[in-house]
Amino acid sequence: MSEENKPTITPPVTPKPVKESLRQKLRKTQVWRSMFRHDYKDTPKNRTLAIIGNVFLHLHPVKVLRGAVKFKHTWCMGGLSFFLFLVLLVTGVALMFYYRPTAEYAYSDMKYLQFDVPFGMLLRNMHRWSAHAMIITVWLHMFRVFMTGSYKPPREFNWGVGVILLFLTMFLSFTGYLLPWDQLAMWAVTVGTNMARATPFLGHEGPFGPQLGMRPDNDVRFALLGGTQVGAPTLLRFYVLHCIALPFFLLVFVTVHFWRVRKDGGISGPL
Numbered sequence: 001m002s003e004e005n006k007p008t009i010t011p012p013v014t015p016k017p018v019k020e021s022l023r024q025k026l027r028k029t030q031v032w033r034s035m036f037r038h039d040y041k042d043t044p045k046n047r048t049l050a051i052i053g054n055v056f057l058h059l060h061p062v063k064v065l066r067g068a069v070k071f072k073h074t075w076c077m078g079g080l081s082f083f084l085f086l087v088l089l090v091t092g093v094a095l096m097f098y099y100r101p102t103a104e105y106a107y108s109d110m111k112y113l114q115f116d117v118p119f120g121m122l123l124r125n126m127h128r129w130s131a132h133a134m135i136i137t138v139w140l141h142m143f144r145v146f147m148t149g150s151y152k153p154p155r156e157f158n159w160g161v162g163v164i165l166l167f168l169t170m171f172l173s174f175t176g177y178l179l180p181w182d183q184l185a186m187w188a189v190t191v192g193t194n195m196a197r198a199t200p201f202l203g204h205e206g207p208f209g210p211q212l213g214m215r216p217d218n219d220v221r222f223a224l225l226g227g228t229q230v231g232a233p234t235l236l237r238f239y240v241l242h243c244i245a246l247p248f249f250l251l252v253f254v255t256v257h258f259w260r261v262r263k264d265g266g267i268s269g270p271l
């Protein structure tokens with residue numbers, strides 16, 4: 001066989017080793033795989049796994065109706081109410097560093113915070129304005145839920161949870177109003193708690209109150225005030241309600257509320 005006709009043998013091509021990036025290496029580690037248990041390709045299955053495998057994301061349903069997430073359907077009022085609540089929590093805790101809930105110090109602590117503490121005025125106003133705004137957004141949220149008929153089955157239970165949230169929000173606002181311990185606070189709470197006299201069954205001037213043995217010194221108003229008129233015990237009671245009890249219950253019910261939105265198939269679609 002001549003040299004020309006000899007078959008040429010091409011050596012096998014060994015594939016060039018692909019260099020793994022640091023990120024790819026990290027994703028292969030056991031630590032990473034123990035936390036993120038899904039692949040990263042944008043496929044419907046991976047999207048689902050990403051959502052159900054994450055404690056925060058799993059609050060969202062895997063699929064949502066396109067119309068339901070449109071701004072004009074919800075006005076974002078539920079989400080904004082929650083956002084404002086978070087602002088109130090953070091600024092409220094910061095305010096607690098400067099405020100003592102006693103008749104002796106409360107007023108002067110607020111003045112000190114406002115005029116001497118750096119950014120104190122900003123802090124106080126952030127808390128105040130967020131509280132005003134939350135009242136408005138919660139009412140608008142309820143109005144929108146009503147207008148879109150979202151209180152109908154299967155969401156009637158969540159409407160009930162919402163009513164409790166509305167009550168808690170209003171009561172938080174009312175208890176916070178006394179804390180500056182100025183004239184406005186004293187008289188606003190005097191007027192507000194006087195209404196409690198007329199509570200059915202529980203107020204000494206309310207329907208069936210006297211028949212049930214309610215007196216000015218044992219009815220619901222007395223329980224709120226810690227006395228027969230606004231005074232130092234009222235301040236302490238309102239402080240504890242405002243800073244511990246009411247935020248705690250609001251957080252519990254908001255959790256149920258969000259869980260229920262999720263279980264009822266996500267936000268209702270536009271009619």
Ligand code: HEM
Nearest residue numbers: 074078079081082142145150158159162163165166267268
């Ligand atoms: C602290 C107060 C509240 C917060 C933070 C809150 C938050 C939310 C959020 C984020 C949603 C998802 C849809 C949206 O943003 O509109 C929602 C849905 C809903 N909320 Fe509230 N909410 C509150 C009070 C209320 C009140 C006062 C009611 C009625 C009495 C209510 C009844 C409902 C109902 C029925 C749904 C389901 C609506 C649907 O599927 O379209 N909520 N809420």
